[in-house]
Amino acid sequence: MIKILKYSIYDLGRSHWTFIYFGFYLLIAGTLLFLGGDVLKAIISLMNIILILIPLISTIFGIMYFYNSRDFIELLVAQPVKRSSIFLGQYLGLSLALSVSFLLGMGIPFLFYGLKDSGQFMNFLSLILTGSFLTFIFTAVAFLIGLFNENKIKGFGLAILFWLFMAVIYDGLFLLSLLMLEAYPIEKLALGMTVFNPIDLSRIFIMLKLDISALMGYTGAIFQDFFGTATGLTITILALGLWVFIPVYGLKLKGNAKDF
Numbered sequence: 001m002i003k004i005l006k007y008s009i010y011d012l013g014r015s016h017w018t019f020i021y022f023g024f025y026l027l028i029a030g031t032l033l034f035l036g037g038d039v040l041k042a043i044i045s046l047m048n049i050i051l052i053l054i055p056l057i058s059t060i061f062g063i064m065y066f067y068n069s070r071d072f073i074e075l076l077v078a079q080p081v082k083r084s085s086i087f088l089g090q091y092l093g094l095s096l097a098l099s100v101s102f103l104l105g106m107g108i109p110f111l112f113y114g115l116k117d118s119g120q121f122m123n124f125l126s127l128i129l130t131g132s133f134l135t136f137i138f139t140a141v142a143f144l145i146g147l148f149n150e151n152k153i154k155g156f157g158l159a160i161l162f163w164l165f166m167a168v169i170y171d172g173l174f175l176l177s178l179l180m181l182e183a184y185p186i187e188k189l190a191l192g193m194t195v196f197n198p199i200d201l202s203r204i205f206i207m208l209k210l211d212i213s214a215l216m217g218y219t220g221a222i223f224q225d226f227f228g229t230a231t232g233l234t235i236t237i238l239a240l241g242l243w244v245f246i247p248v249y250g251l252k253l254k255g256n257a258k259d260f
Contacts, residue, residue: 008093
């Protein structure tokens with residue numbers, strides 16, 4: 001698996017898409033810092049960008065990389081290599097490559113702008129942490145969808161549908177359920193539904209770290225009372241970790257049973 005991981009990273013390191021991904025974050029972070037002139041404002045603006053773009057790009061990269069490397073996978077399957085090691089190696093290689101591109105693209109402008117002296121290092125770190133979690137989560141789901149679907153068009157469609165559901169539809173259903181049950185105590189329901197969406201969970205985590213939960217009104221006060229505590233922070237990290245572990249474990253099981 002380590003050899004496949006190294007090869008995947010080397011292969012992606014030569015891809016122009018990896019450099020475009022890095023260049024995009026370098027450009028957008030540098031522009032926001034230059035025009036806004038404030039590190040905190042730039043972090044808040046970038047939060048809204050990465051919570052949509054990272055899941056989308058990770059999903060598209062993941063499903064395309066899986067289908068484009070199918071011939072290479074079939075070649076490796078003929079060798080005395082565990083099938084799960086093949087898929088896990090490729091998944092980790094892609095996830096790490098995207099995460100490093102994101103980290104460097106965001107980190108370089110902030111370091112040049114004086115992140116250390118701004119007092120916003122922990123807020124920036126929370127942004128990088130959630131972005132990395134989302135990369136690993138949505139890349140794993142994309143690989144899993146690819147394993148379950150031989151048809152490229154169907155697999156690509158399901159991957160985009162999953163992103164659309166998590167980024168847009170889920171929030172609409174969440175809001176609708178809160179409106180329909182507004183006469184009842186729904187604090188626990190709101191907290192529970194948040195855990196089932198990694199994008200919402202990441203958004204709340206960053207907003208609480210930035211201390212702007214007041215913008216969320218009464219709901220923000222509920223989240224502050226729970227997620228703002230040490231226990232809530234631990235549960236948030238564990239929930240994001242489970243969002244990584246479950247699809248990766250499914251990838252391992254399905255990978256061992258995959259027949260070409």
